[in-house]
Amino acid sequence: MTTHPILAALRKHKAGVVLIALQIALTLAIVCNAIFIIGQRIERVHRVTGIDESNLFLVTQQWVGAPDGDDAAGVAKLDNMQREDLAALRNLPDVASVAPINSLPLLNSSWNGAISLKPGSEMRKGGNTRTTFYFGDEQMLSTLGVRLVAGRAFTVADVQHRSMHDQTEPTVVIVTKPIADKLFPGGSAVGKAMYLDGSTVPTTIIGVIERLQVPGTGSWTNTFAYNATLEPLRIDANYSRYVVRAKPGRMEAAMKAMPSLLYKINPMRVLDDDSVKSFADIRAAAYRADVGMAILMGVVCLVLLGVTAAGIVGLTSFWVGQRHRQIGVRRALGARKIDILHYFQIENLMIAGAGALIGVALAVGLNAWLMKHFEMDRIPVVYVLVGLVALVALGQAAVFVPARRASNVSPIEATRAV
Amino acid sequence: MLTYYIELAVRNLKRSPGLTLLMVLTIGFGVAASMTTYSVFRAVSGDPIPWKSSQLFVPQIDMWGPTGRGADGEPPDAMDYADAMKLMRDHRAKLQSAMYQISPSIVPADAGKHPVNTSGHAVSSEFFPMLDVPFLYGNGWSADDDAQRAAVVVISSKLNQKLFRGANSVGKTIDIEGKDYRVVGVLNDWNPQPRFYDVVNSGGFSTGLDDVFLPFDRAISLGMANDGNTNCNEIPKESGFVGLQRSSCVWIAFMAELDDAASAAAYRQYLDGYAHQQQQSGRFAWAPNNRLRNLPDWLDSEHVVPSDTKVSLLVALGLLMVCLVNTAGLLLAKFLRRSSEIGVRRALGAQRNSIYAQFLTEAGMVGMAGGVLGLLLTGLGVLSVGWVLPKEIATLARVDFVLLALTLVIAILATLLAGLYPTFRASRVQPAWQLKSN
Numbered sequence: 001m002t003t004h005p006i007l008a009a010l011r012k013h014k015a016g017v018v019l020i021a022l023q024i025a026l027t028l029a030i031v032c033n034a035i036f037i038i039g040q041r042i043e044r045v046h047r048v049t050g051i052d053e054s055n056l057f058l059v060t061q062q063w064v065g066a067p068d069g070d071d072a073a074g075v076a077k078l079d080n081m082q083r084e085d086l087a088a089l090r091n092l093p094d095v096a097s098v099a100p101i102n103s104l105p106l107l108n109s110s111w112n113g114a115i116s117l118k119p120g121s122e123m124r125k126g127g128n129t130r131t132t133f134y135f136g137d138e139q140m141l142s143t144l145g146v147r148l149v150a151g152r153a154f155t156v157a158d159v160q161h162r163s164m165h166d167q168t169e170p171t172v173v174i175v176t177k178p179i180a181d182k183l184f185p186g187g188s189a190v191g192k193a194m195y196l197d198g199s200t201v202p203t204t205i206i207g208v209i210e211r212l213q214v215p216g217t218g219s220w221t222n223t224f225a226y227n228a229t230l231e232p233l234r235i236d237a238n239y240s241r242y243v244v245r246a247k248p249g250r251m252e253a254a255m256k257a258m259p260s261l262l263y264k265i266n267p268m269r270v271l272d273d274d275s276v277k278s279f280a281d282i283r284a285a286a287y288r289a290d291v292g293m294a295i296l297m298g299v300v301c302l303v304l305l306g307v308t309a310a311g312i313v314g315l316t317s318f319w320v321g322q323r324h325r326q327i328g329v330r331r332a333l334g335a336r337k338i339d340i341l342h343y344f345q346i347e348n349l350m351i352a353g354a355g356a357l358i359g360v361a362l363a364v365g366l367n368a369w370l371m372k373h374f375e376m377d378r379i380p381v382v383y384v385l386v387g388l389v390a391l392v393a394l395g396q397a398a399v400f401v402p403a404r405r406a407s408n409v410s411p412i413e414a415t416r417a418v
Numbered sequence: 419m420l421t422y423y424i425e426l427a428v429r430n431l432k433r434s435p436g437l438t439l440l441m442v443l444t445i446g447f448g449v450a451a452s453m454t455t456y457s458v459f460r461a462v463s464g465d466p467i468p469w470k471s472s473q474l475f476v477p478q479i480d481m482w483g484p485t486g487r488g489a490d491g492e493p494p495d496a497m498d499y500a501d502a503m504k505l506m507r508d509h510r511a512k513l514q515s516a517m518y519q520i521s522p523s524i525v526p527a528d529a530g531k532h533p534v535n536t537s538g539h540a541v542s543s544e545f546f547p548m549l550d551v552p553f554l555y556g557n558g559w560s561a562d563d564d565a566q567r568a569a570v571v572v573i574s575s576k577l578n579q580k581l582f583r584g585a586n587s588v589g590k591t592i593d594i595e596g597k598d599y600r601v602v603g604v605l606n607d608w609n610p611q612p613r614f615y616d617v618v619n620s621g622g623f624s625t626g627l628d629d630v631f632l633p634f635d636r637a638i639s640l641g642m643a644n645d646g647n648t649n650c651n652e653i654p655k656e657s658g659f660v661g662l663q664r665s666s667c668v669w670i671a672f673m674a675e676l677d678d679a680a681s682a683a684a685y686r687q688y689l690d691g692y693a694h695q696q697q698q699s700g701r702f703a704w705a706p707n708n709r710l711r712n713l714p715d716w717l718d719s720e721h722v723v724p725s726d727t728k729v730s731l732l733v734a735l736g737l738l739m740v741c742l743v744n745t746a747g748l749l750l751a752k753f754l755r756r757s758s759e760i761g762v763r764r765a766l767g768a769q770r771n772s773i774y775a776q777f778l779t780e781a782g783m784v785g786m787a788g789g790v791l792g793l794l795l796t797g798l799g800v801l802s803v804g805w806v807l808p809k810e811i812a813t814l815a816r817v818d819f820v821l822l823a824l825t826l827v828i829a830i831l832a833t834l835l836a837g838l839y840p841t842f843r844a845s846r847v848q849p850a851w852q853l854k855s856n
Binding site for chain 2: 016022023030034163165166238263267272289293296297299300307308310317322
C-alpha cells in the first residue's frame with residue numbers, strides 16, 4: 001500500500017492530525033521522565049543495608065534527671081545504667097542478642113566524619129575519606145548480622161566507653177569494604193593504621209565487613225553511602241539506643257515486653273510510641289517519600305496514557321464516520337476489509353510516529369530542564385526508546401477498534417446518498 | 419438567548435454521550451491531578467508569617483572560612499556559640515533571639531505516671547514579640563528573667579491540656595529535668611509550618627509540636643543538651659557541652675527583626691564590621707563573607723519546598739496540558755461533525771457571533787461538568803495524599819473554598835480555551851458548500 005493517498009487525506013484535516021501528534025509528543029515527554037523518576041526511586045528503595053533486617057528492632061530511651069556526662073563520675077553512672085539495661089535485655093528468653101548502638105542504617109540520625117592516612121589533616125580538605133560512625137560493643141556485629149570478610153570482630157577487651165562529648169579516638173576499629181578498598185587499594189587493610197577526624201593518634205583497623213549502609217538517606221550521603229566505621233564504644237549520654245535481635249518468630253513478643261521491663265529497671269526514663277521500633281518500620285519511614293513519589297508518578301502515567309488512548313479512539317472514530325462514503329467507494333472498487341483496516345493503522349502509525357519523534361526531543365529537553373533545576377540524573381536512552389515504542393504501540397491499540405469498524409463498512413454505502 | 423444555547427448544548431451533548439463523557443472525564447482527571455498537587459505545593463510554599471516575613475532576617479557569619487563553605491561559597495547556615503552570643507550582646511536589631519532545639523523530659527506531678535519527652539526551644543524573651551506568638555494565658559518572660567536565668571517556661575496549649583487539663587496554669591510549677599519551673603505563658607495553638615524560626619533542624623516541616631520554651635541562658639547554664647544538628651568543621655579542642663560552646667561547631671539558630679531597609683543595611687554593615695574585626699584579631703583568616711536574608715529568601719535558600727513537590731506539580735500541569743489538547747481534538751471532531759447543521763443555521767441568517775456563542779456555551783458546559791467531577795476527584799486526591807506523601811507534608815494539604823473555586827474556574831477556563839479553535843473552525847463553515855453537498 002502506498003502512503004501517498006494517506007498523506008493527501010491527512011492534509012484535509014490538519015488540525016486534528018496536529019492535535020493528536022502534539023498530544024502523543026507531550027505524553028511521551030512526560031511519561032518518559034515520570035517513569036525514569038519511578039525507576040530511580042525503586043532503585044533507591046531496593047538498596048541493601050548490609051544488615052540482616054528480619055527479627056531486628058531498635059529501642060530508644062531517655063533518662064530523666066541523669067547526669068550530663070561531662071565529668072568522670074557522671075560518665076561512670078551513665079555507663080552503669082546502660083550496662084544494667086543491656087544485661088536485663090540480654091536475659092530475655094525471646095532475645096537472641098543485644099548491642100548498644102548510636103544509630104542504624106536508614107534511621108537518618110548520624111555521626112559522620114573523615115578518615116585520613118596522615119595525622120592531623122584538615123577534615124574538609126580533599127583526599128580524606130568520608131565515613132559515618134557506628135558505636136557499639138562486642139555484640140554489635142552479630143546483632144546486626146553484618147558479614148566479616150577479613151580480620152576479626154570486636155572482643156570484650158576492645159570495648160571502651162566515653163561521654164558523648166569526649167573526642168578521644170578509639171585504638172581499634174572495623175571498617176566496611178569500600179573504605180578498606182579506598183584507603184588501601186589492592187592490599188589488605190587489616191592491621192593498618194589510619195587517623196580519624198584529623199586526629200594525631202593512629203587507629204588500627206582490625207576487621208573489614210562486607211557492607212553496611214550509613215544512617216542518612218538524603219542525597220548528601222550519596223558520595224559515601226556505604227562508608228561506615230565501627231568503633232568498639234559505648235556512648236554515655238542522657239539517652240541510649242539498643243539494637244535487639246529477637247529469636248526467630250519472637251520479635252513481637254520481645255518488642256511488647258520492652259517498656260515494662262525497662263520501667264522496672266528504672267522508672268525515671270522516657271519511652272514514647274516511637275521508642276520500640278521494628279527495622280521494617282524504620283525502613284518504611286525512611287523511604288516513604290520515595291515510594292509516595294513513585295506511586296504519584298505511576299498514577300499520572302496511567303491517567304496520561306488512558307487519556308491519550310481515549311483521544312485517539314475518539315478522533316479516529318470521527319474520521320471513520322466522516323469518511324463512511326469514501327470507504328464504501330473503496331470497498332465497492334475492490335478494496336478488501338484488510339486494506340481498509342491497514343489504511344487506518346498506517347495513518348495512525350504515521351501520526352503517532354511523527355508525534356513520538358517530536359516527543360523524544362521534548363523528553364530529552366524536559367529531562368535537561370529538570371536536571372538544571374532539580375536533583376535529577378540524565379535520562380538513559382533506553383527509557384526514551386521504550387517510551388517511543390510504547391506510545392506507537394498504544395496508538396496502534398487505540399486505533400484498532402475504530403479501524404475495524406471502518407473495515408466493516410459495507411460497499412453498499414457508496415451507492416447511498418449522504 | 420443563553421437559555422436557548424444551553425438547551426441546544428444539552429441536546430447536542432446528549433446526542434453523543436460517549437464522546438461527552440470522555441471529555442468530561444479528561445477535564446475532570448486533568449484538573450483534579452493539578453489541583454491535588456497544587457494543594458500540597460500551596461501548603462508547603464506558603465508564607466508562615468505573611469504580615470512580617472519581610473522584616474525578619476537570618477544572619478549568617480562565615481566562621482569556618484573557605485574549607486567549610488558550600489559549593490556556592492555559602493557560609494554555614496547556623497551559628498556557633500561565640501558569634502551568636504556576641505550578636506545577642508551587641509543587640510543591633512529591634513528584636514532578636516538566638517535559639518537552639520532542646521528535648522527536656524517532664525515529670526508529671528502524678529506519681530503513677532511515667533515521665534514524658536517534650537521538644538522545644540531555648541530562646542530569648544524577645545522571641546515571642548518578634549514572631550507575634552499568640553498567647554492563650556499569660557505572656558512571655560521579661561528581659562530581666564533572661565538576665566537572671568530565671569526558671570520560667572512557656573508551654574504549648576497541648577501540653578497545658580495534658581498537664582493542667584486546659585486550665586489557666588500561669589503561676590503553676592512543672593518539673594522539667596528534675597527542676598521546678600514557673601509557667602509564665604500558655605500558647606494559643608501555635609504551630610507554624612514551615613517551622614520558620616528553626617528551619618535548619620526541622621527541615622522546614624515537622625509533625626511534632628514545640629511544647630516548651632525556656633530562657634536561652636538558663637538552658638545553657640544548666641548544660642541542657644542540644645537536640646538539633648551540630649556541625650563541626652574541626653573537632654572541638656575541649657570535651658563536654660562547655661567544649662562545644664568554645665568550639666566553632668554550629669548549632670544555634672538566630673533571627674532578628676529589622677523594620678526597614680535602612681536598619682537592614684545598617685545591620686549588614688555591622689555584621690561585616692564584626693567579621694572584619696575578627697579578621698584583624700586573627701580569628702578569621704579570610705575576608706568577611708556574611709549573609710543577611712529576609713525570611714522568604716532564607717526559606718528559599720534552605721530549599722524548604724521539597725523538590726518532589728515542585729516536580730509533582732509540574733508533571734500534573736503537564737497532564738492538564740495533555741488533557742486540554744485532547745479535549746480540543748474531541749471538541750473539533752464533535753463540532754465539525756455538525757457542519758451541515760451549522761450550514762443550515764448560517765443560511766437561515768445566524769451571525770458568526772451566534773455560532774461562537776453556541777459552541778462556546780457547549781464547551782463551557784463540558785468544562786463545568788468536568789469541573790464538578792474535578793471537585794470530587796480533588797477532594798478524594800487531597801484526602802489520599804496522606805497515603806503517599808510524608809506525613810509532615812501531607813497533613814498540611816487542605817481542601818478549602820479557594821481550592822474548590824479555583825478547581826471549577828480552571829476547569830471551565832481551560833475547556834473554553836480548548837474550545838476556541840474548534841469553535842473558530844465551526845464558525846468558518848461555508849453555508850453554501852454544506853447545503854450543496856446535502
